[in-house]
Amino acid sequence: MTELDEFRSQVRRVLENEVPAALRGRATDPKAHVWGGRRMAFALPESRAWLEVAAARGWTAPTWPREYGGGGLSGEEAKVLLSEIGRLALPPPLVGFGLTMIGPTLLQFGSERLRREHLPKITSGQIRWCQGYSEPNAGSDLAAVQTSAVRDGDHFVVNGQKIWTSYGDLSDWMFMIVRTDPGAKKKQAGITFLLVDFATPGIEVRPIRLISGASPFCETFFSDARVPVENVVGELNAGWTVAKALLGHERAMIANVMGSGGRRDTASRWDPAEERLAALAKQYVGQAGGRVADPVLRDRIAQLSMDTLCFQLTVQRAADGAAAGHRPGAETSMFKLYGTELNQRRQELMLAIRGPQSLGWESAQGEPGDGFSADELQQTRDWLRSRGNTIEGGTSEVQLNVLAKQVLGLPD
Amino acid sequence: MRLALTDDQAILAKTAAAFAAERSPLSRLRALRDPRDSLGYSKDLWSQMAGLGWAAIPFAEEHGGAGLGLAEVVLVTEALGRCLAPEPFLSSVMLAGRALARAGTDAQRAAHLAPIIAGDAVLALALDERGARHDRRITTRAETTAAGGLKLTGVKANVLDGFGADAFVVAVRTSGEPGDAQGITLARVGSRAPGVRVVRQHRVDGRNAALVELTGVEVPASEVVGPVGQGGEVLDEVLDAATVALSGEMVGGMVEALERTLAYLRERVQFGVAIGTFQALKHRAARVFVEIELARSAVMAAARAIDEGSEHRRALVSAAKARASDAYVHAANEAVQMHGGIGMTDEHDIGLFMKRARVAEMTFGDAAYHRDRFATACAF
Numbered sequence: 006m007t008e009l010d011e012f013r014s015q016v017r018r019v020l021e022n023e024v025p026a027a028l029r030g031r032a033t034d035p036k037a038h039v040w041g042g043r044r045m046a047f048a049l050p051e052s053r054a055w056l057e058v059a060a061a062r063g064w065t066a067p068t069w070p071r072e073y074g075g076g077g078l079s080g081e082e083a084k085v086l087l088s089e090i091g092r093l094a095l096p097p098p099l100v101g102f103g104l105t106m107i108g109p110t111l112l113q114f115g116s117e118r119l120r121r122e123h124l125p126k127i128t129s130g131q132i133r134w135c136q137g138y139s140e141p142n143a144g145s146d147l148a149a150v151q152t153s154a155v156r157d158g159d160h161f162v163v164n165g166q167k168i169w170t171s172y173g174d175l176s177d178w179m180f181m182i183v184r185t186d187p188g189a190k191k192k193q194a195g196i197t198f199l200l201v202d203f204a205t206p207g208i209e210v211r212p213i214r215l216i217s218g219a220s221p222f223c224e225t226f227f228s229d230a231r232v233p234v235e236n237v238v239g240e241l242n243a244g245w246t247v248a249k250a251l252l253g254h255e256r257a258m259i260a261n262v263m264g265s266g267g268r269r270d271t272a273s274r275w276d277p278a279e280e281r282l283a284a285l286a287k288q289y290v291g292q293a294g295g296r297v298a299d300p301v302l303r304d305r306i307a308q309l310s311m312d313t314l315c316f317q318l319t320v321q322r323a324a325d326g327a328a329a330g331h332r333p334g335a336e337t338s339m340f341k342l343y344g345t346e347l348n349q350r351r352q353e354l355m356l357a358i359r360g361p362q363s364l365g366w367e368s369a370q371g372e373p374g375d376g377f378s379a380d381e382l383q384q385t386r387d388w389l390r391s392r393g394n395t396i397e398g399g400t401s402e403v404q405l406n407v408l409a410k411q412v413l414g415l416p417d
Numbered sequence: 418m419r420l421a422l423t424d425d426q427a428i429l430a431k432t433a434a435a436f437a438a439e440r441s442p443l444s445r446l447r448a449l450r451d452p453r454d455s456l457g458y459s460k461d462l463w464s465q466m467a468g469l470g471w472a473a474i475p476f477a478e479e480h481g482g483a484g485l486g487l488a489e490v491v492l493v494t495e496a497l498g499r500c501l502a503p504e505p506f507l508s509s510v511m512l513a514g515r516a517l518a519r520a521g522t523d524a525q526r527a528a529h530l531a532p533i534i535a536g537d538a539v540l541a542l543a544l545d546e547r548g549a550r551h552d553r554r555i556t557t558r559a560e561t562t563a564a565g566g567l568k569l570t571g572v573k574a575n576v577l578d579g580f581g582a583d584a585f586v587v588a589v590r591t592s593g594e595p596g597d598a599q600g601i602t603l604a605r606v607g608s609r610a611p612g613v614r615v616v617r618q619h620r621v622d623g624r625n626a627a628l629v630e631l632t633g634v635e636v637p638a639s640e641v642v643g644p645v646g647q648g649g650e651v652l653d654e655v656l657d658a659a660t661v662a663l664s665g666e667m668v669g670g671m672v673e674a675l676e677r678t679l680a681y682l683r684e685r686v687q688f689g690v691a692i693g694t695f696q697a698l699k700h701r702a703a704r705v706f707v708e709i710e711l712a713r714s715a716v717m718a719a720a721r722a723i724d725e726g727s728e729h730r731r732a733l734v735s736a737a738k739a740r741a742s743d744a745y746v747h748a749a750n751e752a753v754q755m756h757g758g759i760g761m762t763d764e765h766d767i768g769l770f771m772k773r774a775r776v777a778e779m780t781f782g783d784a785a786y787h788r789d790r791f792a793t794a795c796a797f
C-alpha cells in the first residue's frame with residue numbers, strides 16, 4: 006500500500022466513524038454550512054462535532070501549514086481528503102471569507118505575527134471575517150476608495166463608510182482597504198490593507214435589505230475608530246497589490262460555487278442523471294415518451310446542461326494544465342464571468358420550468374398551505390439573489406476588461 | 418481522464434502546426450478555387466501529409482496504422498483548421514478509411530487501407546441524400562443479385578471529396594423504410610464502375626463535394642463491407658469519431674479567426690486610436706475567447722471519451738460538436754464585423770473562415786441536431 010492509500014484509509018476511517026452520519030448527503034445544503042465566529046450558530050446540531058473533528062486535524066484548511074492550524078497536507082493528500090468528503094457528500098466542515106479570502110492572502114503577504122494571531126482562529130472557526138472594499142463612490146473603480154486612515158502614534162484613526170459588506174452584522178473582524186496617502190500621484194499608490202476588530206469603538210454596522218428579502222449585506226460606518234498600526238498587511242501604501250491578490254482568490258471562489266466547477270475530474274465523473282432541470286421539467290411540464298414534453302424547453306435544458314458541462318471541463322483543463330506545469334493565466338476572470346452567468350441562466354430556466362409556481366414570495370404564517378411549496382418559495386429567492394452574481398466580486402464588464410487586456414493583449 | 422497534452426502529443430501538435438503554417442498559406446486556397454480546380458485540394462500536399470504519418474494515426478498497428486487515437490487526431494485537424502487546409506483527411510481517413518478498417522474483411526483491409534494511409538488513394542463516404550438534412554434516411558436502394566452481390570440505385574449528395582475519389586463506401590438500404598436505423602448496408606464502389614456518375618458540387622467554402630448518382634451499379638459480394646443490414650452501427654461509431662475530428666478542425670479555425678481579428682484590432686486606427694481600445698470591441702473579442710476555450714475543452718474530452726470507451730461518449734461528442742458549431746459561427750461572424758468593410762471583400766482572408774464555419778457547422782449535424790442528440794443520450 007502506498008503512503009497515499011494509507012492516508013486515504015485513515016481519512017475514510019475518521020469520516021465514517023467520527024463524523025455524524027446525519028450529515029451525509031448534505032454537501033450543498035445551506036443549513037449544513039457553518040460560518041463560525043464569536044456568535045457561531047449550528048443550524049444542525051451535528052455540524053458542531055464535524056467542525057471539531059476537522060479542526061483538530063487541520064482539515065478545515067487542508068493545505069495550510071500545521072503551525073497555523075492547517076492540515077499541512079500536500080496537494081495530492083488534499084485531493085484525497087476532498088474526494089473522500091465528496092464520496093459521503095459531507096458538507097465542508099467550515100465555510101467563510103476567512104478560509105477563502107483573507108487566509109490565503111495572509112499566507113502570501115502577512116507578517117509572521119499576523120499569521121500566528123489570525124490563521125488559527127480562522128481554521129478553528131472562532132472568528133468570522135467580512136470584506137470592506139466597496140464604498141458608495143468606489144465600486145468597479147475600487148482604487149477610488151476614500152475611507153481614510155490617519156496615523157496617530159501607534160494607531161491609525163479610521164473615518165469613512167463601506168457599503169455592501171456581506172454578513173457585516175455577523176462578523177467579528179473586517180479586512181479593508183483605506184486611503185493612507187491622499188496626495189499620492191496614482192490613486193492606487195495611497196492605499197493600505199488593514200485588519201480591523203469590530204469590537205473597536207467607533208464602528209457601526211447597519212443591515213441593508215436585499216432584493217431577495219434577506220439582509221446579508223450591510224453598511225459599515227467608521228468614526229474615529231482606532232486601529233493598531235501592526236494590523237497593516239503588507240507595506241504601508243502598498244495595499245493595492247494585496248487587495249488585487251485577494252480579488253483573485255475571491256473570483257476563484259465565486260466561480261467554483263456558481264458553476265460547481267470545483268468538482269474533480271469532470272471528464273470521467275460527469276453523470277447526466279444529476280441534471281435536476283430535466284427531472285423538474287418532467288414533473289412541472291409533463292413528459293411524452295420519457296422525454297420533457299415541451300421540445301423548446303427540452304432544447305434549452307440541453308443547451309444549459311451542455312454549457313455547464315463544458316464550463317466544468319474547462320475548469321478541469323485549467324487544473325490539469327497547472328498540474329502539468331503550465332502557468333495559470335487570468336483564467337479566474339473567465340471562470341467568474343462564465344460561472345456566474347451560468348448560474349443566472351440556470352435560475353432563469355428554473356423560472357420557465359416552474360412557471361407561476363416560481364412566483365411565490367412567502368407562505369402565510371410560515372404555513373405552506375397557500376399553494377407554494379418550501380422549495381418553490383426558495384426558488385424565488387434564489388433567482389433574485391442570483392442577479393447579484395454578475396455584480397459582486399467585480400462585475401461581468403470588469404471581468405471582460407481584464408480578459409481583453411491581460412489575456413488578449415488589447416490596448417488601453 | 419486528464420485534459421492536458423502528453424509530451425508526445427505536444428510535439429505532434431507543434432510539428433503539425435508548423436508544417437501546416439509553412440506549406441499551406443491561405444493564398445493557396447484562392448489558387449485552388451479561382452481556376453475552378455475541380456479537385457479543390459492538392460494531391461501532392463496530401464501525400465506529403467500522409468508521408469508525415471498523419472493518415473496512419475487512427476488505424477491499428479496490425480492494419481498498418483500508428484495505433485493512436487482521437488486525442489492525436491484532433492491535434493492534426495486543429496492544425497489543418499487553422500490554415501483552412503482542404504486536404505481529404507476527414508473523408509479518406511476518418512470516414513471511408515475507418516469504415517473499412519472497422520467493418521471490412523481481412524482481404525478488404527489488406528487491399529484498401531495501405532493506399533489510403535500512404536495518401537495514394539482517396540476514398541469518400543457516400544452517405545447523405547438531398548433534402549434529408551442530417552437524418553440518415555437512406556433511400557438509395559439495393560437489390561440482391563443472383564451472384565449474391567448488390568445492385569444499387571440512388572443519388573448521394575454532399576459527398577465530401579467525392580469528386581476525383583478513387584472509390585466510395587456507399588450506405589444503402591437493403592431492408593426497412595427510409596429513416597429506420599436497421600437495414601443499412603455498406604458497400605465499396607469504384608468510381609469508374611459502370612452506372613456511377615459523379616458531379617462536382619460547388620459549395621460556399623470552395624471545398625470538394627459531389628453528387629454521386631448510382632444507376633443499377635453492381636457490387637460483388639466481396640465488396641460488401643460488414644454484415645448486411647448492420648451498417649448503421651458501423652456508421653454510428655465512424656461518424657462519432659469523424660465528428661470529433663471535424664470539431665477539432667473547427668477549433669483551429671476559430672482560434673485563427675480570433676487571432677487575425679485581434680491583430681487587426683491593434684493595427685486599425687479610427688478616431689486617432691487603435692480600434693482595439695474601444696470597449697465595445699474588447700468585450701466582443703473577450704466573449705469569443707471564452708466560447709473558444711469551452712469548445713476546446715469539450716473537444717478534448719470527447720476525443721478522450723472515445724479513446725477510453727466511456728459510457729458517456731455519445732453525449733460528449735454531441736456537446737463538442739454543438740459547442741464547436743456555435744462557437745465557430747460566432748467567432749467568424751464577429752471577426753467579419755470587427756474588420757468592417759474590408760471583411761466583406763473577397764480579397765481579404767477573414768471571410769474564408771466565415772464560409773468554412775458555416776459548412777463545418779452543417780456537416781455531421783448542426784448545433785440544434787446535436788443538442789437533441791445530447792438530450793436523448795442524457796434521457797432528458
Ligand SMILES: Cc1cc2nc3c(=O)[nH]c(=O)nc-3n(C[C@H](O)[C@H](O)[C@H](O)COP(=O)(O)OP(=O)(O)OC[C@H]3O[C@@H](n4cnc5c(N)ncnc54)[C@H](O)[C@@H]3O)c2cc1C
Nearest residue numbers: 136137138139144145169170171393396397398399400402
Ligand atoms: C450580493 C453582493 C455582495 C457583495 N458583497 C460585498 C462585500 O462583502 N464586500 C465588498 O466590499 N463589496 C461587496 N459587494 C460590492 C461589489 O463588489 C460591487 O457592487 C461591485 O464591485 C460593483 O460596484 P458598484 O456596485 O459600485 O457598481 P458600479 O461600479 O457603479 O457599476 C455600475 C455598472 O457600470 C458598469 N461599469 C463600471 N465600470 C465599468 C467599466 N470600466 N467598464 C464597463 N462597465 C463598467 C458595471 O459593470 C455595472 O454594470 C457586493 C455586491 C453584491 C451585489
